[in-house]
Amino acid sequence: MPSSSASSPSFVADGSTTSEFAVPEGLALPPVVGGEPETTSDFVLPEGFQAPQSAGADAEGSAFSFPSTYLAGQAPTAFTPPAGFPAVRLTKEAPWQDRMRTMLRMPVAERPAPEPVQRTGENNPAVPRVLDLTLRIGELLLAGGEGAEDVEAAMFAVCRSYGLDRCEPTATFTLLSVSYQPSLVDDPVTASRTVRRRGTDYTRLAAVFALLADLSDPETTISLEEAYRRLAEIRRNRHPYPGWALTGASGLLAGAASVLVGGDLLVFVAAAIGAMLGDRLAWLCAGRGLPEFYQFTMAAMPPAAIGVALTVGGVNVNASAVVTGGLFALLPGRALVAGVQDGLTGFYITAAARLLEVMYFFVGIVIGVLVILYFGVKLGAPLNPDAALSATSRPVVQIIASMLLSLTFAVLLQQERSTVLWVTLNGGVAWVIYGAMVYPGHLSPVASTAVAAGLVGLFGQLLSRYRFASALPYTTAAIGPLLPGSATYFGLLAMAQNDVDKGLVSLAKAASLAMAIAIGVNLGAEISRLFVRVGSAGVRRAAKRTRGF
DSSP: OOOHHHHSOOOOTTOOOOOTTSOOTTOOOOOOGGGOOOOOOTTSOOTTOOOOOOTTOOSSOOTTSOOTTOOGGGOOOOOOOTTOOOOOOOOTTSOHHHHHHHHHTSOGGGSOOOOOOOOOSSSSOOHHHHHHHHHHHHHHHHHTTOOHHHHHHHHHHHHHHTTOOSEEEEEOSSEEEEEEOSSTTSOOEEEEEEOOOOOOOHHHHHHHHHHHHHHHOTTOOOOHHHHHHHHHHHHHOOOSSOHHHHHHHHHHHHHHHHHHTTOOHHHHHHHHHHHHHHHHHHHHHHHTTOOHHHHHHHHHHHHHHHHHHHHHTTOOOOHHHHHHHHHHTTOOHHHHHHHHHHHHTTOHHHHHHHHHHHHHHHHHHHHHHHHHHHHHHHTTOOOOTTOOOOOTTOHHHHHHHHHHHHHHHHHHTTOOHHHHHHHHHHHHHHHHHHHHHHTTTOOOHHHHHHHHHHHHHHHHHHHHHHHTSOSHHHHTGGGGGGSOHHHHHHHHHHHHTTOHHHHHHHHHHHHHHHHHHHHHHHHHHHHHHHHOOTTOOSSOOOOOOOOOO
């Protein structure tokens, strides 16, 4: 057996290297010039190759600078897409919404050079604070009912006004986020905010748009602290109308809607009382913390109960008009228009969430009305689903009722008093167009509704461009007279009488009318952007879509 001293390696006292990568003994290497360490990188230049250096070039250049051998005369042909690069004109006279929306629809690399950053009163504001201000403004807009594209455009405007041009805002139904990356070699900074509470206050919405207009104006100096102060004032402002005024406006809205579909003075009073009782009942449910689904269910019961009670009591009254007037005060037209607008502009997740919310509200209304109608049928109430609601012999009364409906709707939306008159006139014009096409023209109600809603969107967009404000205060209340209240009521009544087929047909008609309203409003707004050059930013690039592949 060999001894341990023969099998174990011998160690040298001076600590020689035993690594497998060590130079074998007896192999001499050329000495390194200058005593520098040996270069082992695979990207080192071969020995003897001399790369040309430009005069005055730094030893270590930027990753974004041209190579040292670049010559403009010898540059290869640049790649141009087959469709070419669209010419984008971003004049200062254009509204900030158009300018920001145009740049937002471009990739970051194709966006035009940033405008000179306005003087903010402070040098280089902190990026997290700018992003926080951006998210807070976006939260107010999204909670107020603005479309996802308009919210992203507003957020991009805030970031760009403080010099953060390489930012990407994102808006969904309940989540806002914004990411800023100074350059390709810097780490991005991302912030997000959850929208948990929603409210309808168009006065606050107008104040936010005024702040955005000042921030986007290069001739206006607003520091970050000043923007925070104005935003805090906007959030602290009280609603312009007290609670009793909102309750009274709800009653007047239902009464005007009942007259619009053929009711008389008694129907007006009954519908108004039912709507005010439903409004107070909904406020009571909200104070107890019940979800909005149950609030809509409880608010739909009093108008239907009053209509059924009058019929059972033998009072000669048009109960269908009473119930229909109460439905006009509850139908979620604002959320429907916003959901369809998000879908048409490519924000499908937000559109699906908003339309799902509309469906829940509508189901709540259906349950509340169906319960009352079911008991009314069991009590022998002479409710006829085949009775048609019309008031063709009273065009003047209809126009006045439609304008009153739009005015009260504007009060419920907490609009500024300066915009109430405009939206009232817009609603009256919409009903004139609809009535002229349906009654004398004998055209389809769906097509007539779409045309009238398109004019509402067109006029609302023109008014918003003239005043550099949001289009919602000029369009939402104006579509009130076009809401499908009667079709909804007759569908529910037919289902309460076990005529499911007829009820589904009537509800499908109501859904068609609602989609016609939403698409018409959006189409009118797009037409104003395409063909009206006053205050326009030129041709707006559309979002790229897949074409079946």
